Amino acid sequence: MPWRASNVMNERIKFYLEWQRRWDEAEGGRIDVAELCRVFGVSRQRGYVWLRRFREAGFDARALEDRSRRPQTSPTAIPEPMQDMVVWARKRHPRWGPRKLRAWLVRLYRRGSSPAPVQWPAS
Helix, strand or coil: CCCCCHHHHHHHHHHHHHHHHHHHHHHHCCCHHHHHHHCCCCCHHHHHHHHHHHHHHCCHHHHHHHCCCCCCCCCCCCCCCHHHHHHHHHHHHHCCCCHHHHHHHHHHHHEEEEEEEECCCCC
């Protein structure tokens, strides 16, 4: 007998459909979401997140897809032109370390923003 193939999205949709079935049976009453999460092997918090996302998205299955964890903004990021300059300088002078590269960039561009000074970990 072959193994049944399944993917993450199918399991999440099954989770929601099972929740919907239990909701209909309870006629809008109390549903044991913790037990449902145990059956599907997810944390209770994650189960509530999926249910909330699915309802907020108007019952669109794409709401259950993984979302990026990357921050929307990075207030301390240096501008793109400076990043390009750092990459260019690093390729041109591969033996220069971060201190020398930063000193060279600060000397070259006094008015612009420069990378942060090197912070060595405390021992």
